[in-house]
Amino acid sequence: MAAEGAGLGFSVASVVEDVLLQQQGTRLRDVDLESRKAEEAAVRRYEAAGWLRKTVGVVVARDLPAEPSDEEFRLGLRSGIILCNVLNKVQPGAVPKVVEGPCDSAVIPDGAALSAFQYFENVRNFLVAVQEMGIPTFEASDLEQGGKTSRIVNCVLALKSFGDWKQTGGSGVWKFGGNIKPATSSKSFLRKNSEPFTNSSSRNSSMNEKSLSVLAPGTDSNKMSGSLSMLVRAILLDKKPEEVPALVESVLSKVTEEFESRMVNQYELRKSSPNDFGGKNQLKSTSNDKKTEDKNIKPPRKDESWTKSSNEESKALLQKQRTIFDEQQSDIEDLKSALYATKAGMQFMQMKFHEEFGNLAVHIHGLAHAASGYHRVLEENRKLYNQVQDLKGSIRVYCRVRPFLHGQSSYMSTVENIEEGTISISTPSKYGKGHRSFNFNKVFGPSATQAEVFSDTQPLIRSVLDGYNVCIFAYGQTGSGKTYTMTGPRQLNEQSQGVNYRALSDLFYLAEQRKDTFQIRNSSQKGLSVPDASLVPVASTSDVLDLMNLGQRNRAVGATALNDRSSRSHSCLTVHVQGRDLTSGTIFRGCMHLVDLAGSERVDKSEVTGDRLKEAQHINKSLSALGDVIASLAQKNPHVPYRNSKLTQLLQDSLGGQAKTLMFVHISPEPNALGETISTLKFAERVATVELGAAKVNKDGSDVKELKEQV
């Protein structure tokens, strides 16, 4: 087998030869073999020399004999002049300038050194040129003594083959096969230019032995096969048959080892000289051994394709990374601008916030100022309001006439006339029919509604929240309508509700209205002056009414001649109120007494005896004491007899001072009650006269009217 890996730069045959030579040592000096090899080498050398002489002419090739020895061949070509000239003949212009040495005409003695200039220029230029052409080269040192002439011969014969190919028209692909042993030195020559054929991809394919023998007949392929056979025969000649397998195995092992070593060297060389990769592969030896070809060629192909795909992958990867980088860069820019926008927005918001905050502070300041002004006005209003109430009198007496009850319509009423604050009563006299008039703050006739009766009372409820004490009580003989005025009939509805409901309703309503400025709660600072009385916190009108019903159930009730459901005791409900002005912190305390007195009839009229008589006497006593207190207050007496009865003690804080007292005096229209009616009216008028007298200066209403308008 004489296959060559042209692209690898060494031949399998040469490897085998080297190994065999090493293996056999002196045995290879077999005379026959040596002579045969020498003969073959000489034939090739002569062929090369003959072609050189013929191509460059005898003048130029004067130093090269037609059949030179190894030394003569080396010395003849050592100046590089013949080589450059022959190359220019084959490939014109391949070596642009051939240096003709000064002693080119002189016979160069053996071993004499050429000028460095010639050596460097000519040989270098030649080697570079043939390398570019893809022709197997040799080492410059091969031209020196001890160099391998066979490689120079190979190069020349390859050049000859190329020249022949060109002379035949240069069609197709030039192929060269031979026992080429190109230089394996790390020294590489740069190509000055490139020939079209060297770029042919087909040049990268190795040739098979058939094409080699056809295109390069007579070259050393067949000879090498013969040479190897001879070598093998020589090695095995003196061996015993049993030694042969081990020897063959040893040789093959060595061959494999050497081959692999050279392969590795070749790869390393290519790796270190990537630019020469194509160039070194330009010259393709042929081989019939397809397997060997694949074995030799595939690795560099793989290497090349791998490098190519690796480069492509790297490029793709790089491109991808660049794209990602660009995208990220763009995202960063977007984020940056969003950040700036947000920042600007925040700053704007902050500025606006400060602005709004400043405006708010100004508004709050204004509101605070207005609020304090409002409270000043409110306080003023409160004072004026209560001043009006004072001018209206601290003790006000109202008279109410009960209508005839069912079945009494045939009676003549004792009430002759009612005119705002004056009531006229018919009185029998010795001289015929007479009448008597009584003056009060107001007189309500039989047809007056509960709402009308309460209308004058309502303003005083506000005074309770302003810290005034108010006492409302009903006075009159039994059955005259006291309970009706204070509570209402048995069948209650919104219209028939009495003073108690309305007063309490207003009180809680006003308290609810003032809750933002006043904190209002019921309280009792001084304690209760009535034993067994209880103080219960309440939050609404219904709470109070529940308590009133409880008290009503405990109230002594009995049938009398004048009222089948007569109240035989006083009913007193007191509501304590404490308010605090949330702005000024001022605390107001007020209370309201709602009193339904027991009947004021005379004992004889009510036809009571025994315990009832005692009861009536107690009632009369307390009412009498009340009359005395009120009379004392009205007359501005320095001493007011509060302690004469439990009733007056209970009402002490609401009778006198700044307290407002409202007395509803009730009379019955029946003639048989005339005596009690006159008696009641006389008592009531006594209370009212002093107040009315004080108020008379304002009777025309100018001052009161003016104050009302201010409020």
Ligand SMILES: Nc1ncnc2c1ncn2[C@@H]1O[C@H](COP(=O)(O)OP(=O)(O)OP(=O)(O)O)[C@@H](O)[C@H]1O
């Ligand atoms: N203004 C009025 N309109 C209609 N009915 C009335 C009026 N005033 C009183 N009455 C009725 O007259 C009756 C007696 O009234 P009431 O019980 O209120 O008298 P009183 O003064 O409270 O009696 P006593 O002192 O005995 O408790 C009741 O049936 C009541 O409904």
